[in-house]
Amino acid sequence: MTLFGFDILGLFTLTNIVAIIIGNFIGLLIGALPGLGTMFAIVLLLPATYVMSPLSSVLLLLAAYQGSEYGGSISSIVLGIPGTPASTATLLDGNTLAKQKSPGKALGFSLTSSMMGGLFGGLVLITLTIPISKFALHISDPEIFLICFIGLMAVGLLSTKNKINSLISTIIGLMAGTMGMDILTGIPRFTLGISDLSDGINIISFVVGLFAIPEILSMIGEGLNQKRTYESGKMKTRLTLKEVRSVIKATGIGAAIGAMVGAFPGLGADAAAWFSYTAAKKASKRPELFGKGNPEGIAAPEAANNATVGGSLVPLLSLGIPGTASASIILGAFMIHGIQPGPQIFANQHDLVYGILFGTILITIAMFILGKFVTSLFTRVLLVPSSFLIPFLLILTLIGIYSSKGSFTDLWVAMVISVVMFILRKLEFSAPSMVIAFVLGPIMEISLRRSLVLSNGSYSIFFTRMYSLPLVFIVAAIFIMSLLGWYKNRKKAVKSAVPGLESASDS
């Protein structure tokens, strides 16, 4: 059975199905455990992609991504502790509803709206990716450089409090991406005389060192033998049709916002969850019930954070630019298999791309079915103290790093990065900025050098081409938005530092 020239039944191979189930299972589990997050789930599975086909690899990581976005709500609702940053908004109404009615009812709203959000994100991915990639065929190196630059600026300036440290993190990520042999001349750059670094830093070492190990070390800081408890009321996640209809509007708002936000670099699922919570509250007939166990307050953010998965793949597949930090790690899986996403991928890897587009729908359905069965099991896993979990998570991350290339250098690199990042996180440096920059850096460099060779070293090439000019305006707009944001925060800080000034300006 073919659709758009793609054999749909070819998606249902044993490897793909197993990848989807395992990815969803690991994603649900890791997402449910407080403090680990979506990135950890994807990073943990990244080494496994070395031995898998490109399609199975991407489906595995996407399933983990999708599964963990729902999984985060389990801890939020049952324990009142966000499992992932994106599930913090869910906590406000989720935990309250769990205590008022039952955890199962609240989880039912979360699972159903996560599925609907995920399906919507998948449909957006299918409908938008192809037209955008057709447009992208008209663009060349100068535009590619500007698109990468926009992505990095958006992440560096829009998503963090400390913009200077975030920009420094971006530059460090770009520098890390230049390490190893220069693609165009073969010259080794900053390899420290270590032959294992001639291919550059292993992406698995880098992301595990940036995210996974520091996160585990933070778990130690939160207390090893904390006993968690929850009301073990009814855990059945079934909803009636009337209950589903009652949250349709909020789910729709969440899904639409999530897909849009996911496609724009720098924002991510947590921003999508909060935007949609606020929008759903404004659009609700009973906004005063938000924060008091209103199912709409669960449906909107959960639909949003799952819709960002599909949304984040739109720029990734069509332009080669990841929309979120998690998508940048999925880009890493493409790189491991020597595939470059972007406009050419539709011509060169037709089956892979359509496999991903339709696979996203399959992943969401699998997440829903698996979620129905394992949610009550995972709530029991939440009671396992960190003293048991941490040693196993540590050894899994070390094995994951080593098994990618069998190199101890990768382990040492990851250890150094993780210790440094553990400290830098306390100083508001941004790990997501570093990883996106690391992944985009080589693409940016090649497109910059080629553009400048074409223009004999003149930067005017970025301002004089038809397709470059709108991108330059977007760069300027992001810069202005960030300056306005900085100015507003400074004004607030001055007002709150001088108490009289605040009431004088209000009157």
Place this chain on the structure above:
Amino acid sequence: MSSKLASYTALLLILLLDIAYFVSVNKSSKLIHTGSESIGPAYFPNLLAVILVVLCLIGLLQTARKEDTKIHIPHFKMIGFTVALMVLFILSWSAFGWFYLQNILFLTILLTVYRYKPGKILYITFTSLLLSMIATAFIYAVFNLVMHSTL
């Protein structure tokens, strides 16, 4: 620890690393002669190095203007112990091999230290050893038998 002191230290170390990066990349790029006007392998790294210097200087100024706060790292000794044990584990594994045996030891030590209670040390050590052996058997099954990955 003072956040200002930590920020100054971090930014100065980043600056030093930046200088080392700049020197190393320019030294390597002199190995090929690309002509004085060409956009060679050092072009992009040099751009990044200059931007980083500017950002670090702005960062230092920003830090000077900020109020000092304390950075608190709870359970710092336990975190330090964990990192030290991981380093020893990697050193030992790279020197001697025998991953699965070393893994059992690594997990047992961590589980015992994390779950330590006075008066229950034998019980905790025994259960830690048992859990480590089960976990190692699982890792062996997945990585060696299923994924054919030698550790």
